[in-house]
Amino acid sequence: MRIKTFILTTAAAFALAACGGADTAGAPKGEPLAKVAAPADKAWVDVVTKTEFGGYQMGNPDAKLKLVEYGAITCPGCAQFSMQSTEELHKLVNDGTVSMEFRPFLVHGIQDVPGFLLAQCSGPEAFFPLTDQLYAEQASWLGKISTVTEADQQAMQKMSPEQIATLLGTKMGLIEFVKSRGISEDQAKACLSDKAAIDALIKTTERGTKEDNVSGTPFFLLNGAKLDASSWVQVKSKLVEAGAR
Template identity: 40%
Template sequence: MTKLTLMSSLALALVLTACGDKDAASDGKLSGEPIAAVPAPAGTNWSDMVKPTADGGFVMGNPDAPIKIVEFASLTCSHCAEFSEKGFPSLRDKYVNSGKVSFELRNYIRDPLDMTAALLARCGGAEPFFPLSDQLFGYQPTLFEKAQGLGEAGYKAALESPANERFVKLGEATGLVEFVMQRGIAEDQAKQCLADAKNAEKLAENVQKAGTAYEIEGTPTFIMNGQKLDNVSAWPALEAKLREAGA
């Protein structure tokens, strides 16, 4: 149920895909031999190097890092927010900045609020994507409170608006537009991103493709070097996998 046309018919159902633990197909093991650190170019950190990917995500780190981690995350998933708070800083500072690991975040859209937040997280391009996503995870409690304040009728009315209006209305009603404006995204720019129905459809298509390719049943889901990690949805388990792989 990831197509935008289906998402637009939802009422107050805020969860399309489970948020939490799930089974997986592979453990993504490497040789386990210790990997040498790779210094970043002078005056930089590897985590400062961020670019979009062909698969619709954003990746930070050494492009030649031998360990490549991909996280499929939902901006309305509490477990994803927990990883952002408790795991991402260590992953970035200890592993990505060592040059041994690259980290790609791909939005895995679960619901219309998630789509609204994802469109805004991506609105400024590569440079602000990771810090803005991190802050949007922290905004979850307020987002849910404001969404509930709309009531079923208000929420449904926004979703039944034309495709180029529905996420603008949700963004304004939930405070998301104001939130990103306070973090450097101009109001006109934010609304333009939310009105981009083709981009929203592309995000929904990416979710469908990823769900099929990796059999994703919940978020966060982590991929290591192309293999979905088994029963890894929190930082301690992911760090253990990184250590096993030699990071």
């Protein structure tokens, strides 16, 4: 599916799916959960796998509490959640009681594609560190979207999804961003040109909309139940209530 076609056919859905939280409560409740030791010579935060839903799961795969975030790499609320949650969330994950799965969601369509392609460019283990760094510097690289000219936009109408992703990745300085973090320019361009990866991002977004009723980002599930939460303070209170303490 051509990405510009995807944007046109889902414009109404994305207009509704602006950055914001879910509106349905339903977190599980429970007694304090026992901590679970990580594999030898590892911390649970270093155990990361790609999931069948197109996301990346960090932590004990058998954790009693399974937190899922649908997030957009260009969403300011998602960036705020990342910066506020990382330290405390990693502690809970390292206890073995909570796993964290991040599912990419193209809430702003094409703008989200290059960042996600590059975040997953070095494999599952690097996904969370790169995503956190992209969120920390979001205002800087996202502000460069203004360098996309009218001529660029006209040219994009005849481009493939891979060419559009490469153009935007270049214009927003994302290739230079990852070059300073161990990804070569050739590797970055190869990731931006990965049509299968772009299709997978679209599939994850469509699944989130249809099956999980994602209405905005950040959007959270806990053990499959939607959370009435959009900030780390709110999510943490749900985790504590459910036994992560």
